[in-house]
Amino acid sequence: ETGVTQSPTHLIKTRGQQVTLRCSSQSGHNTVSWYQQALGQGPQFIFQYYREEENGRGNFPPRFSGLQFPNYSSELNVNALELDDSALYLCASSLDQGNNEQFFGPGTRLTVL
Amino acid sequence: KQEVTQIPAALSVPEGENLVLNCSFTDSAIYNLQWFRQDPGKGLTSLLLIQSSQREQTSGRLNASLDKSSGRSTLYIAASQPGDSATYLCAVRTEEGGFKTIFGAGTRLFVKA
Numbered sequence: 001e002t003g004v005t006q007s008p009t010h011l012i013k014t015r016g017q018q019v020t021l022r023c024s025s026q027s028g029h030n031t032v033s034w035y036q037q038a039l040g041q042g043p044q045f046i047f048q049y050y051r052e053e054e055n056g057r058g059n060f061p062p063r064f065s066g067l068q069f070p071n072y073s074s075e076l077n078v079n080a081l082e083l084d085d086s087a088l089y090l091c092a093s094s095l096d097q098g099n100n101e102q103f104f105g106p107g108t109r110l111t112v113l
Numbered sequence: 114k115q116e117v118t119q120i121p122a123a124l125s126v127p128e129g130e131n132l133v134l135n136c137s138f139t140d141s142a143i144y145n146l147q148w149f150r151q152d153p154g155k156g157l158t159s160l161l162l163i164q165s166s167q168r169e170q171t172s173g174r175l176n177a178s179l180d181k182s183s184g185r186s187t188l189y190i191a192a193s194q195p196g197d198s199a200t201y202l203c204a205v206r207t208e209e210g211g212f213k214t215i216f217g218a219g220t221r222l223f224v225k226a
Contacts, residue, residue: 004156033214042117042202042216043157056212090156097212098144099164102204104157 002027004093004105012111013081021076021108025093032074033102034066035090043090049074050097078110086112115140115207119217126193127225134188134220136203141181144206148177148188151200151219160201161188193224 005024013019025032031050035043045058049068063079072093078085088109092102116139126132136146145164149157161170161177163186169178174191186203200219207213 035214035216042119042218043204044216045214048212048214050212056208058213088154092157092214098206098208101159101162102147102206102214103159104149106156109154 004091004103006089006091006105006108008108009106010109010111012113014113015081015083017081018077018079019081019110021078021089021091021110023074023076023091023093023105025072025074025091026103029093029095029103030072031094031097031100032068032072033092033094034074034076035092036060036085037088037090037107039087046076048097055097081112083112086110115143115205115209115213115215117203117205117215117217119201119203119220121220122218123221123223125223125225128193128195130193130224131189131191132193132222134190134201134203134222136186136188136217138184138186138205138215140207140209141184142207142209143181144208146177146179146186146203146205148175148186149202149204151202153200157202190222193222195224195226198222198224 033048034046037043048056163179176189
């Protein structure tokens with residue numbers, strides 16, 4: 001059984017560009033959540049997908065969008081990158097949308113110049 | 114609006130000491146509370162999950178308690194070791210206007226040999 005994987009590991013972009021981050025959930029997990037973690041802070045919830053539908057969203061602007069595919073893998077897309085988007089982006093998967101334990105991937109470090 | 118606070122922000126203890134980390138949350142309507150460990154620049158490792166109907170969970174030297182009515186959880190670490198040095202994060206899962214997971218800012222623990 002493989003755990004949660006994320007790609008790429010590191011990414012450098014410039015202001016105004018667009019970026020896509022990818023996450024493969026743990027086998028059998030149908031729920032994926034995405035988080036942004038700035039240096040020295042706790043993760044901030046971006047959104048959650050359950051069976052290909054977004055069913056929860058944090059305080060992030062619409063330029064943060066996502067997708068979940070039939071195999072439950074997921075993408076996070078960020079348009080019009082800003083300097084403050086520089087952070088560690090984490091995804092987590094769980095079996096079902098509410099009660100179950102979340103398992104995290106290693107993260108993608110995004111730097112916006 | 115759910116808010117999660119962790120006290121203390123940082124803690125330094127000698128090896129072998131027993132210690133308690135605190136987590137408080139403002140809204141008792143939670144699905145569960147989960148404790149994580151994070152090493153610098155890495156993803157999160159799940160330590161313990163407590164469902165809203167449970168009072169405590171134990172794993173090895175770790176014991177987590179939950180008092181939903183007072184909005185508090187504690188993580189007890191017995192006989193601390195230098196390898197326990199990390200940031201410890203607590204998170205509550207809610208269905209507040211859609212599913213959300215809210216993290217505290219974490220407690221940075223340093224165990225001196």
